[in-house]
Amino acid sequence: MTDEDHGGAEAVDDVLAALADPTRRRLLDLLAAQGEASATALAERLPVSRQAVVKHLAVLDAAGLVSGSRVGREVRYAVRPAALDATARWMAALAADWDRRLARIKRIAESAEGP
Numbered sequence: 001m002t003d004e005d006h007g008g009a010e011a012v013d014d015v016l017a018a019l020a021d022p023t024r025r026r027l028l029d030l031l032a033a034q035g036e037a038s039a040t041a042l043a044e045r046l047p048v049s050r051q052a053v054v055k056h057l058a059v060l061d062a063a064g065l066v067s068g069s070r071v072g073r074e075v076r077y078a079v080r081p082a083a084l085d086a087t088a089r090w091m092a093a094l095a096a097d098w099d100r101r102l103a104r105i106k107r108i109a110e111s112a113e114g115p
Contacts, residue, residue: 011064015087018063023048024056028079031066037076 018024030045031037039057043050045108060066064083065107068075 001058012087012090014063015065015083020058021056021059023052024033024060025054027056027060027067031077031079032044036076040074042077090114 019028022101026046028041030042034041039050041054042057045051046053048056057068061068061077064080067080068077070076085115
């Protein structure tokens with residue numbers, strides 16, 4: 001495995017770990033629907049504190065799923081789709097690999113059955 005492959009695997013691991021939490025998935029849904037929002041605005045839509053939202057956003061940011069930009073006194077967050085795209089490509093490649101393996105098993109089984 002090359003360093004680039006390892007970095008790609010780490011990025012997918014980070015995304016999957018971040019998405020494992022339902023609150024973080026909900027934050028991504030809210031940001032995708034709104035375009036961008038502050039932690040305060042997001043906390044108003046969730047049953048958790050603003051501080052909890054900030055911690056969840058930090059995990060999403062570290063995984064490359066959101067980015068924050070300062071606007072005046074607040075930080076506004078937005079979805080960064082590149083990390084999701086990379087993870088989706090990895091999942092599609094994994095599914096295609098399994099499809100090929102299953103097709104091969106089917107061919108072997110069918111040829112073993114004979115006429």
